[in-house]
Amino acid sequence: MLGVAVALFACAGSVRAEDGYALWLRYAPLEPALAADDRARLGGVVAPDQTPTQRAAREELVRGLTGLLGRAPRMQIASSADRTVVLGTPDSSAVIAPLRQEIGSLGDDGYLLRRAHIGGREVLLVAARRDIGVLYGVFHLLRLLQTGASLDALEVRESPRLRLRVLDHWDNLDGYVERGYAGRSLWDWQTLPEWRDPRYTDYARANASLGINGTVLNNVNASAQSLAPAYLIKAAALADRFRPYGIRVYLSARFSAPIELGGLKTADPLDPDVQRWWRDKADEIYARIPDFGGFLVKANSEGQPGPQDYGRSHADGANLLADALAPHGGVVMWRAFVYAHELPEDRATQPYTEFAGLDGDFRPNVIVQVKNGPIDFQPREPFHPLFGAMPRTPLMMEVQITKEYLGFATHLVYLGPLYEEVLQSDTHARGAGATVAQFLTGIAGVANIGSDRTWSGSHFDQSNW
Structure with missing residues (x-):
């Protein structure tokens, strides 16, 4: 005994x-x-x-x-x-x-x-x-x-098939992670840039081992403060840690930042002062982060500000930022997840209605980021109808690694087969065999990573990283 x-x-x-x-x-x-x-x-x-x-x-x-x-x-x-x-x-x-x-x-x-x-x-x-x-x-x-x-x-x-392979962190500046089930944010904004946690390097190592080459540091429901000088210095410190591992830093940009940070009276994408503000902001960012990747934008969705507030299209808004980034080689990842409760249209069809007709109107450095399905990361839904519907526009697929609808960090779910099913789905946009994967320039995953010692809330959930 x-x-x-x-x-x-x-x-x-x-x-x-x-x-x-x-x-x-x-x-x-x-x-x-x-x-x-x-x-x-x-x-x-x-x-x-x-x-x-x-x-x-x-x-x-x-x-x-x-x-x-x-x-x-x-x-x-x-x-x-x-x-x-x-x-x-x-x-x-x-x-x-x-x-x-x-x-x-x-x-x-x-x-x-x-x-x-x-x-x-x-x-x-x-x-x-x-x-x-x-x-x-x-x-x-x-x-x-x-x-x-x-x-x-x-x-x-x-040789990687996709040029952009990005993790999206829905992390707020106060450390809270939206839809996060693995502790608080990895980024300790209060101690950056002076203290650079060795864990940042281990994060970069893990990503590089999978071929991930980009990370969006902040929530798509963005605070304009993410673009303020004090936070750009902090983002630059993270970029320095990630750079040896081939990882470029991106930031979610709040469309109304020219008003909230710049003191302008409008964020209209066709206003010359707004255009100048974004050009100056891009210059400021690249002075601190020479290999800055670009912006991720959630606009006119779930109450977020956007170009439609001024009677402009998504292409007008995306092109505003694209023009500011283009001299530096940056890209705009413009999310197609758009719906408003006040509109009677079915939310599953609204992204198609708003974006399909804009095919060809976006600048070359704009990538429209489309969720894997037309609803919202549901456990089962068909592939998004925008895949195959915008042949003249670069697209990237957005999947959700964090398990918002699949049991948080409590249930055991391996997501690989779900992603594989979507990528291999036949859109028939060019006849049989025109799979979703053939229309993609990149892929983004909403991260399941936090300050938990296991990174992902459990040993098993690491398999979804």
Whole structure:
């Protein structure tokens, strides 16, 4: 009986040690035989460390190999030894330079994993066109090791299908998270920019491991204060932490900000003073955050201000912001989730009515963000009819990772099949086979992340991140 009690206490200690913070980046030791085999194949690492992203890739690989294989790999300046992992781009590695043309076909974020023999030595290449692709490749390699995959004849070529892969945080400046079930906001606005929580870096690591390349810091029901100088300084501090991991910062913009922050009497998108205010605000933001991604906007929906308050269209409003961002390379993600209780029209059809006729009227750097279904993140609903109805307008799909309608953080629900079903749905917009996925430029997920130690409210809900 005593032995049983001791065993139970030992198990309890082990459970407590697994608090979920490390997510899928635990890098727990492999089985001894598998670890020994991989150590023999991955004895050394050759990796550049001249840029922040190069250092992030190098450090992640060392962290992963040390945890998985039980000892740190040898760091080498050249692939002079056999069985070495070589990281780099054609510009940062002489070993990878001959692959420039092949790698170029993978795009900016793509990567190549290949076991090869070069100069009589066996090497494992993690190669990409840009540093961020190398980092993505490192995470892929570590994932293969974690799952016990064979590295024999390794040949992996990956390139993201969607250009924008974004998390939307519905976080308010007071720390409250709308529809959040995992604690308070990750962003401690009161201590930024002086205190930069190490957790911000772990957040960036987790996102990069999934290929996420953007984060919207604040709620779509936005406060104009998010664009005030004091908060732009704080946002810039977060952008500095995220940048090495290929993550650009975006902000939800309140359409009436020129009135609330700028003291103007109107926010009419055709008013020259309003246009000037937004241009100046964009210049101010990019002076602090050179790689700022752009704005997410909820307008004329659920009481939020918008261009229709002035008799203007959604295209007029979106183009106002797009023109301000265009010189800097920024984009506007303009939400198509619009409905007003005072209108008699069915809320399921209102977005289609308001947006389909505007196809082709938006600036090239406007992306209309459309929910996966026509209602509001319901457990079951058909795909949104705007997919396939706006062929001249970039679209991105918005899904809800936080489980507003699926049991909060209490019920266990894996959302992958729901997203897959929508993406593979046939719109028949160009005949059979015109799936929703074919019309997308990007995808956004309303985050389920908060200050909870597990990040998502439970270990299981991490699978929906």
